[in-house]
Amino acid sequence: MAVKNFDKPFTFKGGIHPPYRKELASGKSIEVCPLANRVVIPLSQHVGAPAKVQVEKGQEVKAGQVIGQSDAFCFSPVHSSVNGTVKAVGPKLHTCGLQVEAIVIDVNKEDSSVQKLEPLSDDAKPEQIIARVKEAGLVGLGGAAFPTHIKINPPEGKSIETVLINGCECEPYITCDHRQMLEQGDELIEGLKLIIRAVGAKEGFIAIETNKMNAIELLREKTASMENIHVVAVKTKYPQGAEKQLIDAILRKRVPSGGLPVDVGCLVQNVGTTIAVRKAVKKGQPLIERVITVSGEGIKNPKNLLTRLGTPISHLIEVAGGIDGEHNKIIAGGPMTGIVQTSLDAPAIKGTSAITVLKYDSTKKVAAPEPCIKCARCVDACPVGLLPLRIKAYAEKGLFDELEQLYASDCIECGCCTYVCPAKLPLVHWIRYSKQKLRERGDGK
Structure with a gap:
């Protein structure tokens, strides 16, 4: 209640x-x-399967028109955000840093x-x-x-x-x-x-x-x-x-x-x-x-x-x-x-x-990591109640059975542990690595 x-x-x-x-x-x-004069609309803007292209180069599109679709369960349609002409379809830079399939549209600013x-x-x-x-x-x-x-x-x-x-x-x-x-x-x-x-x-x-x-x-x-x-x-x-x-x-x-x-x-x-x-x-x-x-x-x-x-x-x-x-x-x-x-x-x-x-x-200027001083600030800051430093130590040694027992997969990657660490240890980096390895182990079982 x-x-x-x-x-x-x-x-x-x-x-x-x-x-x-x-x-x-x-x-x-x-x-x-x-x-803008041109927009780039990635076909992967959501968790789940990427969209499949529904338009081709040179095609006129309308704002609100579906340009990416899929039959997958975990998926969300992608719409054109503007009126214009499809300039290109292919890999383009995504905010995640990777090249992903995207649709480039030259904008017709006269049509609102x-x-x-x-x-x-x-x-x-x-x-x-x-x-x-x-x-x-x-x-x-x-x-x-x-x-x-x-x-x-x-x-x-x-x-x-x-x-x-x-x-x-x-x-x-x-x-x-x-x-x-x-x-x-x-x-x-x-x-x-x-x-x-x-x-x-x-x-x-x-x-x-x-x-x-x-x-x-x-x-x-x-x-x-x-x-x-x-x-x-x-x-x-x-x-x-x-x-x-x-x-x-x-x-x-x-x-x-x-x-x-x-x-x-x-x-x-x-x-x-x-x-x-x-x-x-x-x-x-x-x-x-x-x-x-x-x-x-x-x-x-x-x-x-x-x-x-x-x-x-x-x-x-x-x-x-x-x-x-x-x-x-x-x-x-x-x-x-x-x-x-x-x-x-x-x-x-x-x-x-x-x-x-x-x-x-x-x-803050990026400083080189120093040895842990066992202050437990990362433990106090963690909103999930995890032990970030111990997860890092086990991840470095490849002790994945132990990582499961530490509930590393429950980390929400908020960054609190790294923020408060006086030794400037990349704790979130190691926890993300741990989560990925645990996912891979789960897929292989």
């Missing part, structure tokens, strides 16, 4: 308090990003139309909502990019009692969800109601960190008369937005090792995803755009931009005034879990919540 006392902010054990630097963009209203689906009626049934979410190509917009239609359709024998909307946005610099809660609060609540209907849940929660009090107050005012929707404050702490930690903080339920939120009757959805559900169901709009925060000390004019998918990172930086002086890192995402970019040609995709540019003076 959900905790009903909302007076005291909820939280979880562990975590860290990095400089959040939200003030750079939190006061900037969402702007529509001008169209969008090919939409037929809006569903107000009394749409759960199966209709789920089908629409799939058809619209929705995935988790918090970064994981898991297909939303699978997430809101629990397997047989499982039921969802509680829907949690994750408005924590605990990653430093990122403010796109904060702005959407302030500017699209009604759409967020309507999207939550649609998800509750789709999964048959009893109640919904919108969880927001205490560094966003204006969003908490606004949404509490909007939901004051709603008996089954609650707005709860959670402590400002990283990684408060990790779904298992959020469930623990609010509902005092522990997702079992190797399990999923549905195992404890919960569903966690991102703010942007929830608003996208409303757009798909009520407006018939497929996922062709999202709000992206362009911020950091290395950006001249930080912004929150409603951006067409496939827009090059270079274009987003240009719209935000360009890079301010010497920079150290350009990151797709935030500084804790994002991916450092080696080229600005990579495109913004469904899971791109931010482009963060850090200057030399806003990031």
